Amino acid sequence: MTLLLARRFLGLLATLLAASAIVFVVMEVLPGDPAAVMLGVGAGEENLGALRRELGLDRPPVERYLLWLAALARGDLGLSHTYRVPVLDLVSERIAVTFPLALIAMALTVAIAVPAGVLAASARNRAGDIAISAVAQIGIAIPNFWFAMLLIIVFAVVLPWLPAGGFPGWDAGLRPALAALVLPAVALALPQAAILTRVTRSSMLDTIGEDYVRTARAKGLTRRAALWRHALANALIPVVTIMGLQFSFLISGTIIIENVFHLPGLGRLLFQAIAQRDLIVVREIVLLLAVAVVAVNFLVDLAYLVLDPRLRRGSHGLS
């Protein structure tokens, strides 16, 4: 088991290294002259030269790559070209908004989708299933920014319960900070919950038909116990896979919701950095997102180990 974990962890490191190499090549080698990209067509030779020296572009690529990795290991993400502030500070400010938002949205998604999916599967083709599936279909079809505006109108303007946007900061208190994240989280959660409901439902339908469920019922378990204790546990693997993908999306794909709620999040920072051609910030964020996705996948792998005992034994089953 520990050997399995160790192998997985080494795989994680190798993937991270490969990701960093790809990011480096795409951001620094392919564009030709990053300084020209940043300063633009009409920039004077003097300014270009100064920027090249500042970015260390006069060194060979391999050396730059290794220096970059060494800086990352020290926690030095460089200096933002537009803001003149360490990228680490900028990114940590934004992650403090995006990461909790993604977590809350994920929690809401699971809280809605799993019970809904189970209920739909157990009421297959009857009223309950049809209703849930219809709502899920609508949830997938509705654009989340439109839903966000609707939430703002109802819960911030008509009923002044929650702020219409913005983020007061965690030091303004837990309640105001969470209040600012509720509506964005709900707006993000809706389409994800709809997708996850359908996945849960179809996965449950597969396991409900398995022999062991029939055996559990034959042994005398109630329908509900058989459903939740036996069928669900085994239906979770595809669900967890999709959750992993969704969480990766929630971390990196919140730009639209962050715009509608004018939240100081990572998505908006990335968008602004691209608009201002701040390659340094863009490079670091892209790498950060790659790291986040790889880490989430690793956690999903660990979750598989928890959910499926066959994997823990190593040679059998799905390894």
Add this chain to the structure above:
Amino acid sequence: MKGRDVTRFVVAACVALAAAMSAAAAANTRLTLGMALEPPHLDPTAGAAAAIDEVVYANVFEGLTRIDRHGAVRPALARGWSVSGDGLTYTFVLHQGVRFHDGTRLDADDVVFSLERAMAADSTNAQKGLFEPIERVRAIDPLTVEVTLKRPAGDFLFGLGWGDAVIVARESSATNASEPVGTGPFRFARWVRAERVELVRNDDYWGAPVALESATFKFISDPAAAVPALLAGDVDGFANFPAPEALVRFRDDARFHVEIGTTEGETILAINNRRPPFDDVRVRRAIQHALDRQEIIDGAMFGLGTPIGSHFAPHHPAYVDLTGMYPHDREKAKALLAEAGLSGGFRATLELPPPTYARRGGEIVAAQLARVGIALELVPVEWAQWLDQVFKGADFDLTIVSHTEPFDIGIYAREDYYFGYRSAAFDATYKELSTTTDEARRARLLRLAQRLLAVDAASGYLFQLAKSGVWNARIEGLWENSPIQANDLTEVRWTD
């Protein structure tokens, strides 16, 4: 059972939130103002972005003089001045006991430092032209500064009132971009990037105390998000409301006050005078005849804006209405193009930066020009790209932009400005203007300058940007017009 517990919890949470919200709403010495654009940094002497001045001008930083809400020059850090008979020597006397926000005293040395820093060869000041007439700056004693000019400059005191000429301290100037230290009635408290800038009252301010205890600028760039932010009370107002289409609903709402004023923003269809066929004045005049200004204002700006015929603000006493020089006449336009040998029309590109006056206005302009045979390809660009490609690189055919600096008719006298307009007659007129201090003569020269630009059709003059402000009806003291890009909060108070 689980479901009911969840419902109860959600209801309880909502009630708790509602209670918290109402408790926090009571304070009437705090102001939250919404802004569409976030400044890239907070040093007005080191950048061209209007957003910087909109946060710090008159609030955090002050200059020797200041521009008030009517566009007039008033004393600020200089409590008085005298000008020599030949107009070459200005002697400023500073107020006593003025301190910067970090506690250091303001003295003549800081003034000398600030002006020399702006004039230096490596200075990143966006308005070096303001300081160009200065020959020398000298501290006579700790509270007296003598500025000697190379030649008389009629608008020198006005120029010193700009945000680019504020006085900074030697000790703190290097970090003003992220932690501004000035002499103003508000001090910088915090900047949560992409979210807000917080200012608090400076209790050691040398001048009249301000009514507000704190002022927060919140950055809301999405026009659709600005409306609910105002309705929900997240912001108390917008000095420049980014969603003019929503103004109607605020006009009818007694909780809000809508104020439509004027700005110094001449919105123009800039023409690259260097590039054929635009180097032919007949082609430029044809474009003027093809444009229908009111259609653009109605279609792109919801009817808010004043048509202009030259590069000058209609609210100014020396304004000449030249909108009638090229009336909207498609046949005339086609005739002029035929004269220039382009009866078959031609193609060109129209670069459009992000603001709505450009993106929406551009589509209408393209449609109008298409009717006379000029086929335009619309190219939307971000500001960074626009600055590089159009402004610095002059690599464009046509573009739409708004020039918001006050009294900037002088840009047409600059060599190698992005639109490449050169005219000996205009240069001579402007040169005379800049050395004339006599008001009547200045007015005559300004009128002449406007006419020259119109005759040459140097740019397609569209309209003057309106300033649409919406704020809580209980607020008073916010500027109606925008003679300078600023949100001067010194006279703002809640009437409760």
